[in-house]
Amino acid sequence: MTSKRTAYQNFIEPIQTEATKKAYVVGLEAFQKFMKAKDFDTLLTKGTNDNIADFIQALKDDGKAHKTIRIYLTAVKHFYVMNDVVNINWDKIRKFIGKVQTKGQDELYTREQIQTLLDSSRERERIAFLLMVSAGLRIGAIPSLKVGDLKAIENLFQVTVYRGTTSEYVTYCSPECREAIEKYLESRKLKGDTITENSPLLIQLGEEVKAVTLTGLISILNRALLDSRVRIEADDKYSRHNVPRFHSLRKYFHTALVKVGAKPVLAEMLMGHFSGLRSVYTRVDNSELLAEYVKAVALLTISNEPVLKAKVRELEVEQATVTELRDRLRLNEMMLFKIITSKKKTFSDAEAQELMNEFTKNKAR
Secondary structure, rough: OOOOOOHHHHHHHHOOOOOHHHHHHHHHHHHHHHOEEEEEHHHHOOOOHHHHHHHHHHHHHHOOOOHHHHHHHHHHHHHHHOOOOOOOHHHHHHHHHOOOOOOOOOOOOOEEEEEEEHHOHHHHHHHHHHHHHOOOOOHHHHHOOOOHHHHHHEOOOEEEEOOOOOOOEEEEEEEHHHHHHHHHHHHHHHHHOOOOOEEEEEOOOOOOOOEEEHHHHHHHHHHHHOOOOOOOOOOOOOOOOOOOHHHHHHHHHHHHHHHHOOHHHHHHHHOOOOOOOOHHHHOOOOHHHHHHHHHHHHOOOOOOOOOHHHHHHHHHHHHHHHHHHHHHHHHHHHHHHHHHHOOOOOOOHHHHHHHHHHHHHHHHO
């Protein structure tokens, strides 16, 4: 006979990523503390519109950021929805949060600042920063990466993020990032670490091989930002910086894709954004994603080392050749289709030009 599931089990088990689990647990525990509930099963009886609205107001009074309040509320909603509590008006509750008060647009780190940061960082920190800058990874995605999630493609690594989950997607990291990873893994081998596909990419310091935790990673990267003087600790630790601490690195990646004219849909896929794109994603070949990524690889290479710059140029030439060959193949396929359907053996100049125009229009989509 199976035991009855707890409210906490229903809350925690469906959550896919460790970063989301951590954020949701913090939010739910804050609500539990506010309601003075002795456990989560007791908290089920506290799910009323008034209680949750009071919780939101308490967070505001405590000076919590708009984003933090939204995350806490999402955690609370997830708890009650997964436990079949249906008497809460979530549309009404959301209105208590109010509109975010923006203080201007977020800025990005400059290339020079990122270079300074990389120059002063140790191996693990350098790789983490490069994964955010050159592959666009969220910081929360890095601890779960395994060596087998990286696949050598030309001078790059193809990176499978959130492998085995519904959030899985593919992106790429620069030759600079690949070189840093390979050196780091080689140094681990020299110290006696047996590297397999299931080995964590970044590990904690110490005798036992354990994947770095998200909390630990945030701590060491924050220290690297401060030690490099790229980021100055404010007198008020809760004050908002114009440059987001880690998300700015991911935005740097997206900005580079925009600057080189990457197709918007493919740029979003390289960022792991799936809203409204799931049906498109299943039809996109990884070679198409790679072609868009390579357009931006020069902007995503921070180092000025001649060898790395040469690798980038070589990659751009190779990818341009692949793109040209693929375009020719598609054009030939279209011509063959026209021949079969029209039963014509040849085309007039006007018909050939019309076919070329149609191909160009389809290619731009």
